[in-house]
Amino acid sequence: VPGRIYEVNAAPMPGGGAVAVLHDITRVEEVERTQRDFVANVSHELRTPLTSITGYVETLLDHETLSPVAREFLSTILKNATRMNRLTEDLLVMARVESASQELHPAPVAASVLVQDAVKAMSGLVAESSSGVDIEIGEVTSMQVYADVDAVMQVLGNLIENAVKYGLSRGDVRSRVIVSCHEVQEPIEGVEFRVRDFGQGIAYEHLNRIFERFYRVDKTRSRESGGTGLGLAIARHIVQSQGGAIRAESKMNVGSTFLFTLPKALYPVS
Ligand code: ADP
Numbered sequence: 112v113p114g115r116i117y118e119v120n121a122a123p124m125p126g127g128g129a130v131a132v133l134h135d136i137t138r139v140e141e142v143e144r145t146q147r148d149f150v151a152n153v154s155h156e157l158r159t160p161l162t163s164i165t166g167y168v169e170t171l172l173d174h175e176t177l178s179p180v181a182r183e184f185l186s187t188i189l190k191n192a193t194r195m196n197r198l199t200e201d202l203l204v205m206a207r208v209e210s211a212s213q214e215l216h217p218a219p220v221a222a223s224v225l226v227q228d229a230v231k232a233m234s235g236l237v238a239e240s241s242s243g244v245d246i247e248i249g250e251v252t253s254m255q256v257y258a259d260v261d262a263v264m265q266v267l268g269n270l271i272e273n274a275v276k277y278g279l280s281r282g283d284v285r286s287r288v289i290v291s292c293h294e295v296q297e298p299i300e301g302v303e304f305r306v307r308d309f310g311q312g313i314a315y316e317h318l319n320r321i322f323e324r325f326y327r328v329d330k331t332r333s334r335e336s337g338g339t340g341l342g343l344a345i346a347r348h349i350v351q352s353q354g355g356a357i358r359a360e361s362k363m364n365v366g367s368t369f370l371f372t373l374p375k376a377l378y379p380v381s
Contacts, residue, residue, distance in 0.1 A: 112135075114137075115135055151210075205348075218257070222251065222255065229267035229271060230247075245286070254375060262353065267306070269345065269346045273342060274310070276336045288308050301373050301375040310367065314363060318359050318360075321343050322347045356372050357372075
């Protein structure tokens with residue numbers, strides 16, 4: 112029926128022919144869209160009051176005459192307002208990437224350039240926070256992928272940020288994060304990007320679930336480090352909407368590797 116959305120499942124029949132089952136998912140799609148719009152609108156509306164709270168609290172904290180108790184309370188308000196800010200920003204990004212309206216502008220781009228740019232951007236952040244992590248570039252391919260540069264930067268940024276955040280708890284060993292990319296034929300012909308850390312690792316039962324929205328292995332730790340539980344859900348959405356796949360491999364107390372693929376550019380630019 113025109114204007115309605117269907118999900119199609121088809122299978123060949125023994126002896127020839129095929130059977131196709133159509134599910135009308137128009138209503139499901141509508142409900143999901145309403146939910147997405149609602150989340151996006153609420154997040155957007157929360158931005159202004161939150162900016163105001165943060166601004167006023169910061170101004171108050173500049174006063175030297177504050178009592179220690181007042182200073183402590185204001186610092187707590189600031190910490191929580193900052194956390195809410197991050198959450199609303201992540202919810203907005205999530206709503207944007209999940210809605211069909213998100214415009215991707217894919218173009219041929221060298222995978223190695225994506226890796227270099229992401230590492231450069233993230234190294235700056237790490238240097239600022241002086242967290243003692245070296246972000247290194249490993250093996251890279253010269254192949255070009257067909258992808259939206261900003262979206263891939265967001266994925267690599269999320270993965271590197273996680274590797275830095277969760278890769279630190281190994282005593283006095285200075286942590287390393289290695290970002291690399293190489294050609295693959297499976298599951299698609301293209302490039303596989305890898306972000307490897309030598310941190311605490313992720314137990315097997317959590318490995319697939321961490322890509323779900325708001326799923327966090329250790330809630331307290333993640334919250335303390337400023338996590339919202341949305342980073343990997345956003346990353347998965349971006350990768351899948353460009354025809355790739357994302358997964359994680361990990362060994363407890365050895366480290367984790369996050370891997371995602373992007374399709375090869377069929378008409379590379381020189
Ligand atoms: P968060 O904002 O909590 O970091 P993410 O969606 O980015 O949210 O990650 C979900 C959870 O997956 C994290 O809370 C953490 O428990 C786990 N995780 C992600 N990356 C790593 C990593 N490199 N090492 C160990 N655990 C990780």
